[in-house]
Amino acid sequence: GENVEQHPSTLSVQEGDSAVIKCTYSDSASNYFPWYKQELGKRPQLIIDIRSNVGEKKDQRIAVTLNKTAKHFSLHITETQPEDSAVYFCAASTGGGADGLTFGKGTHLIIQP
């Protein structure tokens, strides 16, 4: 089955700096790669996603890049703010996300004031 590795497990950055979280996946058939933000005690919230026919996608301060050849994808957050502090999860799916996601273990992002 699919295996998703996520690094780093903890990331501390100064407010205003950029943060990058990286994930690799094992199944070359994976075609859907969402990123979720989870605050303590809350449900995961989709922040951005990318499909295998696209190399990069951006939404305001958040961007995701996908390298299908290397089987890795990354989340980039620019101009970080205190409210960006949370746990971020990457995930991958071979069925466009509808038949289940395989998640990474998460990155605890800490924004230092």
Next chain:
Amino acid sequence: NAGVTQTPKFQVLKTGQSMTLQCAQDMNHEYMSWYRQDPGMGLRLIHYSVGAGITDQGEVPNGYNVSRSTTEDFPLRLLSAAPSQTSVYFCASTLRARGNTIYFGEGSWLTVV
């Protein structure tokens, strides 16, 4: 629309007891799934369903049963609870069509003593 509704939100069980976690969605989504989340781990897929009457196993199905008699409901049954099933459980749903967001319920906190 209420979205994805899970009940109960909190539950304490004794080892060997049985219970059902309820999940309902009012968005007419074909696909529904159950995940568990343990500390330091990403979400792991337990079971999923692509439509009424159809279910399949995910990554960690042992100890859990599901059924999908209607489009709206996807209950998760623990037949004989074990301490290893102490976890946070999330139900999710999405439309079959590509490009649709996966919606998570608020989670159910289960402790087995």
